[in-house]
C-alpha cells in the first residue's frame with residue numbers, strides 16, 4: 001500500500017509515527033509537493049491507496065480558517081481532480097483548511113468526475129481528538145493513553161465540539177471545567193497560530209494526527225475489524241450533509257457512523273450542537289457553491 005502525502009509534511013508524518021510511506025515511484029516528496037505539471041502528479045498518484053492532502057496556505061494571527069478559502073479551495077479542487085483521474089478508489093484525507101468547506105468541495109469534484117464514493121472521503125479532525133485527550137488527561141491527572149474523547153461537528157471554532165460527557169474512562173467534570181476545556185479545545189489551533197506569530201499553524205501536532213489517521217486507514221484496509229476514529233464525513237447523524245463523528249473504518253472506507261455518541265447528550269452539549277449547525281451549514285454550502293461554479297478539468 002502506498003500512502004501519498006502531498007506536501008513536505010511527509011517528513012514530519014513519517015518521522016513522528018514511522019508510517020511507511022512508499023514514495024519509491026516519485027523521486028522525492030518535494031516533487032509531489034511542488035509539482036508543476038499534471039503528468040508528474042498523475043505518475044505519483046497511480047496505484048495509491050491513501051491520498052493525504054495537506055497542501056495549501058496556513059493561517060496567520062487574526063485570520064479565521066475560512067479566510068484561507070480563496071486560496072485553498074482551488075488547490076484542493078485541482079488535487080482532487082487528479083485523484084479522481086488517477087486513483088479514484090483511494091481513501092482521500094483532506095487536511096487543508098477550511099476543512100468544513102474543502103471536504104464538500106472534494107465531494108462535488110468527485111461527483112462531477114463520476115467517481116464519488118462518500119465512504120472514502122474524510123476531513124481530518126484527528127487533531128481535535130488528540131487535543132481533547134491531552135487537555136483532559138492533564139486536567140484529571142490521567143494517563144494520556146487511557147483517555148478517549150469523541151469530538152464531533154466540524155473543524156473550526158464552535159463547530160469543534162468535544163463530547164466530554166462521553167469521555168472514556170468515565171470522568172466527572174464541574175460545569176466550569178466543561179466550559180473551560182471545550183473553549184480551549186475549540187481555540188487550540190488559534191492558540192498555536194498566535195504563538196507562532198506569523199510562522200504558520202500547528203505543523204508537528206498535525207503531522208502526528210495525520211500519521212495516526214493514515215495508520216488507522218491502513219489497518220482498516222488490511223482487514224482489521226476494530227478501527228474507530230473521528231472524522232468529518234458525509235453523514236446522516238444530523239440534518240447536515242457533512243458532520244464529524246466517530247466512525248468505524250473498514251476495507252471500503254466508512255463502515256458505520258457511530259450515531260450513538262449523539263444520544264444522551266448533556267444540556268450543554270445539546271445547546272452546542274444546535275449552536276454550531278448554522279456556521280457549519282454555511283461553510284458546507286460555500287464549498288458546494290464554489291465547486292459547482294467551476295467545471296472540473298477534463299482528464
Ligand SMILES: NC(=O)C1=CN([C@@H]2O[C@H](COP(=O)(O)OP(=O)(O)OC[C@H]3O[C@@H](n4cnc5c(N)ncnc54)[C@H](O)[C@@H]3O)[C@@H](O)[C@H]2O)C=CC1
Nearest residue numbers: 007008033054055056057058075095096097124127202206
Ligand atoms: N485539519 C487540521 O486539523 C489542520 C489543518 N491544517 C491546514 O493544513 C494546511 C497546510 O498547513 P501547513 O503544513 O502548516 O502549511 P505549510 O505552508 O507548512 O505547508 C503547505 C504545503 O503545501 C504545499 N503547497 C502549496 N500550494 C500547493 C499546490 N498548489 N499544490 C500542491 N502543494 C502545494 C507547499 O509546498 C507546502 O509544502 C493549511 O491549510 C492548514 O490550515 C493545519 C493544521 C491542522
Ligand SMILES: O=C([O-])CC(=O)C(=O)O
Nearest residue numbers: 059097127189190201202
Ligand atoms: O488552526 C489552524 O489554522 C490549523 C488547524 O486547523 C488546527 O491547528 O487545528
